[in-house]
Amino acid sequence: MTIFFYGASNKPYGCFSNFSRHGFELDGAWWPTSEHYFQAQKFAGTPFVDQVRQTPTPKEAAKMGRRRSLPLRADWEEVKDQVMLQGVLRKFETHTGIRAILLATGEEEVVEKAPRDYYWGCGADGSGQNKLGQTLMTVRTLLRGREARQPEIRRATTADVVSIASVLLASFVEYEPAYTREGFAATTPQQEQIQRRMSEGPVWVALLDGAIVGTVSAFIKGEVLYIRGMAILPGARGQNIGTRLLEQAEEFAVTHGCSHLFLGTTPFLTRAIRLYERYGFQRIDEGPHDLFGTPLFTMIKTLKPGTSPSA
Secondary structure (H helix, E strand, O other): OOEEEOOOOOOOOHHHOOOOOOOEEEOOEEEOOHHHHHHHHHHOOOOHHHHHHOOOOHHHHHHHHOOOOOOOOOOHHHHHHHHHHHHHHHHHHHOHHHHHHHHOOOOOOEEEOOOOOOOOOOOOOOOOOOHHHHHHHHHHHHHHHHHHOOOEEEEOOHHHHHHHHHHHHHHHHHHHHHOOHHHHHHHOOOHHHHHHHHHHOOEEEEEEOOEEEEEEEEEEEOOEEEEEEEEEOHHHOOOOHHHHHHHHHHHHHHHOOOOEEEEEEOOOOHHHHHHHHHOOOEEEOOOOOEEOOEEOEEEEEEOOOOOOOOO
């Protein structure tokens, strides 16, 4: 049975619309909808990207994106399908509820019943190319493949040091301009520093298909487990790896009688902050408030003795 959708209010498939209010982080910025992301990329490398991103509604973002007085990128026709795929994929990676709705469609054809759109939709007579529907079905296939790939979490060894350093650098390089030089260096430690951390406390790695794609480390001070060095490769995000790593750290903390988990983060790492908040961390006023001049704040999670991770 073909699944039709059109408009964000169309239940239960309104979430398939680019106008649905399911925001996500991509390219170092927060996008209110996939429509905002798609339209903004028409003006990549110009100030209009941020202007589109800040429009209050997806309808206004679309209107601005179609304004022919603005400098449309020269390669737009060649890249627009890939841009759409990137935005839609990240949207469904970010939101578990709508991801479940998309995966539940099985192998059914998904069609945007947009009467005036013969490229992204099927058009009034059904002869359109339905590119958005095809994009959704591609995303469905990609997500289904990821669901089958369960990450392996294990303690790191000295043989993993090079890979851990590479993951840390690749995970934070997009944010480098927001750090001071010293702050970025501290966030992306070199091999010797990682080996030192291994002597101070546990370091874990997450693997997909045998390759290290994520890491976190920790050390105990009193009754507190301090978490640091949390990183996941951009291409591996949206697969619950961050939660799995935090669960591993929490299990270690409970086993060793810790009462709290502590971590420090920077205000521009919004995706990570949302993960920590979902996991039960709360922001507190306790310092330090900077990392070599880079803004910093502390988050805490109180542990209940005898509970399982994330309880």
